[in-house]
Amino acid sequence: MASKTKAKSKTKLPAYRLRRSPVHGTGVFATRTIRKGEELIEYAGERITHEEADRRHADKAEDDGHTFLFTIDAKTVVDAGVDGNDARFINHSCDPNCEVVISDGRLLVETIKTVKAGEELAYDYNLTRGLDDDPEIEKVFACRCGAANCRGTMLQPPKKKKQPKASGKTQAKSHAKPAAKRGSGRKKRAA
Ligand SMILES: C[S@@+](CC[C@H](N)C(=O)[O-])C[C@H]1O[C@@H](n2cnc3c(N)ncnc32)[C@H](O)[C@@H]1O
C-alpha cells in the first residue's frame, strides 16, 4: 500500500503569545527563538493628531501611567487603545530586545537581539517629558523592568545640563528658549 506523504507545512509557528507578565499586566512572550532583525508586528491603532492625543490623555487620572499612545512624527500619534493589535501589550524595558522602526509611516516592532523562547519581548518606551512636569511624574511612570541597568523610569532620560567649559573664563549664561509648544500628553516616541 502506498504510504501517504504529508506535505510539509510552510506556515511558521507564531513567534509570540500573550500571557501575564511579571513586569506589568499582559505581556508578549517569544514562543521560539527569534533572530535579531526579525520584523514581528506592526504597532497598529487609530491614527490621530497630537491635539487629539493630548485630549485623550487629559481625560485620564493624574496618577494613571497607562498609555497606548505612540508618536510617529510631528503630526501623527497612533492610539493602540482603538483598533490596536497584540503589539499594544509589549511592555517597556530599559534593556530592550526589540525596537520600533518607522517605515512608510508605519510603526514596526523588530528584534534588536536574538530572543530565546519564553523571553518577554520589550522595547524602550522613551516616553516624552513635558516642560512643566511635576516631580511626581517619576513615580507615575516608574519602571519595573528588572534590568540590571534599569533607569527607574519609562520616561526618556533627562537631558543633561551643559557643563561650562573648564577654560577659566566666565561664560555668559544662555537662557534656553522654550521648546515649541507641546501638549502635556505623554507619548511613546520612536527611538
Ligand atoms: C502599551 S501598555 C503595555 C501592556 C500592559 N502590560 C497591559 O497589560 O496593558 C503600556 C503600559 O504598561 C505598563 N508598563 C509597561 N512596561 C512597564 C514597565 N517596565 N514598568 C512599569 N509599567 C510598565 C505601563 O502602565 C504602560 O503605560
Ligand SMILES: [Zn+2]
Ligand atoms: Zn527599567
